[in-house]
Amino acid sequence: MAESPRPTVTMPDRDPGEPIHQWVFRALRRAIMTGHFPPGQAVTIRGLAESMNVSAMPVRDALRRLVAERALELLDNRRVRVPSMTTERFDELLTARITLETEAATRALPLIDDTRLRELHAIDDRINRADAAGAPDTVVEQNFLFHLTLYTARPGSIFVPLIESVWLQTGPFMRVALEETPSKDPIDRHIEALAAIADRDPAALRRAIEADIRDGIGHLGNTGLLVRKQRPPGRLLSPGRSPRRAAKIASETTRNAREAGLT
Amino acid sequence: MAESPRPTVTMPDRDPGEPIHQWVFRALRRAIMTGHFPPGQAVTIRGLAESMNVSAMPVRDALRRLVAERALELLDNRRVRVPSMTTERFDELLTARITLETEAATRALPLIDDTRLRELHAIDDRINRADAAGAPDTVVEQNFLFHLTLYTARPGSIFVPLIESVWLQTGPFMRVALEETPSKDPIDRHIEALAAIADRDPAALRRAIEADIRDGIGHLGNTGLLVRKQRPPGRLLSPGRSPRRAAKIASETTRNAREAGLT
DNA sequence: GCTTGCAAAATGTGATCACATTATGCGCTT
DNA sequence: AAGCGCATAATGTGATCACATTTTGCAAGC
Numbered sequence A, B: 001m002a003e004s005p006r007p008t009v010t011m012p013d014r015d016p017g018e019p020i021h022q023w024v025f026r027a028l029r030r031a032i033m034t035g036h037f038p039p040g041q042a043v044t045i046r047g048l049a050e051s052m053n054v055s056a057m058p059v060r061d062a063l064r065r066l067v068a069e070r071a072l073e074l075l076d077n078r079r080v081r082v083p084s085m086t087t088e089r090f091d092e093l094l095t096a097r098i099t100l101e102t103e104a105a106t107r108a109l110p111l112i113d114d115t116r117l118r119e120l121h122a123i124d125d126r127i128n129r130a131d132a133a134g135a136p137d138t139v140v141e142q143n144f145l146f147h148l149t150l151y152t153a154r155p156g157s158i159f160v161p162l163i164e165s166v167w168l169q170t171g172p173f174m175r176v177a178l179e180e181t182p183s184k185d186p187i188d189r190h191i192e193a194l195a196a197i198a199d200r201d202p203a204a205l206r207r208a209i210e211a212d213i214r215d216g217i218g219h220l221g222n223t224g225l226l227v228r229k230q231r232p233p234g235r236l237l238s239p240g241r242s243p244r245r246a247a248k249i250a251s252e253t254t255r256n257a258r259e260a261g262l263t
Numbered sequence C: 001g002c003t004t005g006c007a008a009a010a011t012g013t014g015a016t017c018a019c020a021t022t023a024t025g026c027g028c029t030t
Numbered sequence D: 001a002a003g004c005g006c007a008t009a010a011t012g013t014g015a016t017c018a019c020a021t022t023t024t025g026c027a028a029g030c
Helices: A020-033 A045-052 A056-069 A087-111 A116-133 A137-149 A159-180 A191-201 A202-222 A252-259 B020-033 B045-052 B056-069 B087-111 B114-132 B136-151 B158-181 B189-199 B202-222 B252-259
Strands: none
Touching: A020 A045, A020 A159, A020 B252, A045 A056, A056 B056, A087 A137, A087 A159, A087 A202, A087 B087, A087 B158, A116 A137, A116 A191, A116 A252, A137 A159, A137 A191, A137 B252, A159 B087, A159 B158, A191 A202, A252 B020, A252 B136, B020 B045, B020 B056, B045 B056, B087 B136, B087 B158, B087 B202, B087 B252, B114 B136, B114 B189, B136 B158, B136 B189, B189 B202
8 A cells, every 4th residue: 555545536517607615525525425435534635636636725615514514524633534434333324314314204205296206216217227237336326316305305404414414424334335245136115115105104104214224224234344443543632742732631522512612 | 773783703712722713613603502693694704704803714614614514504695694494494403303312312321321410410400590590591501511411421423413403503593582482481301301311211211302302492483483484685596697606596406416416 | 673763745724815706885867 | 766787895715825733754773
């Protein structure tokens, strides 16, 4: 590993009039969600700026946004990296997805019209075709789109951004998962979800969504892919004399409280 | 309203070695969560920078972070403001709080030790004293701290940042709520929660948390404080010729999908 | 061979400036 | 008197630079 393992980021088309920092953000978000950044990967402002042929400023903005959405992790030395995955973290993410998405689906259900239902069917078809064609990236993408299309039936939902944050956090794990797990071709939970929508059956929809999430990533929890505890190389508290960050060590509760401004 | 109604932001103490942008972020976060920024309030980089006696750069960073956490709203004209509240939005926020916090409490329950339980009792005492002394700001703060201390019993929980994002979104509404609603002095749900913790009773804890959330802000949904639809003054799509943002109008689903990089 | 110390490179942070776009205020026209 | 148009001010975006801190590379010492 002598070479700098800089992962190339494929840039999407830039919308006319779109700010560069949002363009960069979209590129990084896609790269992270599809797992093109391996867990633990360090990312630097200047490095990304050079590889994307933009100045440092938009990259800085995009990184800050990604850190705020928990897609990236800010170490105490002010450096940014892709979070690594532990069994505990994986379990939390799975639970969070189920908790949020079953509720979002239930609340969206009464607002799904025929047009949207047809669109959902179309996406599911695309998933099946991509799966048959052996295009796992497309499968993952269209699967996210299926869920997103379902939840956004309720406009302005608070849940969607929260769900997307969780998706981003599971992203770095996706590629490893796609490469290592046999395509087990499970029962199509989307069919069950679509049937529940047609029946206007909230309980059945909840069951289908939860099963879909568990089928998708749940079985990965027991593979050997997860690290146990992972004290990161860039440690969470630096050792020597360091006038820059003289703040005392604080418990997570205290730290959160302070950041929240709770005296 | 001829004067510029710039809300003064009281700056907290700056930790030694703390970056300025984080200092600014903490100040703004606190101001927003305690409702010192009225809904609809416009915020500008230069304006805040001047009133805080810092340069524009850290303010720009802090605003971007707050927008990412949905504490502030980014209009299409690239201007930032405090989101306004609608009945639909309020209902979503209430549901999101209950969904997330009951789950977080359940998952934290097995990890609460005696020390933390005592700390929770101490916070509840402080709430009661502040309530008796007529200090609503302290009541709100310590109430958040109570919940935060409960959920962070499980270290590294994914739920805590999600919950904090929802708190931030309810923040601007808090001051209005505190000023307009009579202190109805409801039954102390925290006592019920503490009893459920002592009994290690997850179902009872869920009930207590949900009741606490509903008692705290739920009754505000029927007051006349909420706007119905609110097409904002800074409209969501600008009128004239505008080479800067030539992107076509897109549905929420499409916009989300594009931002997520889902082709 | 491994550690220690120091110099050089790399990195995040913050400040300042230029520019395009947007908002605002004022005078003019009807 | 009200609506319109234009000049001016205000704002977000992006670039570049300086600086303190951190990391890295390498050589000297045990």
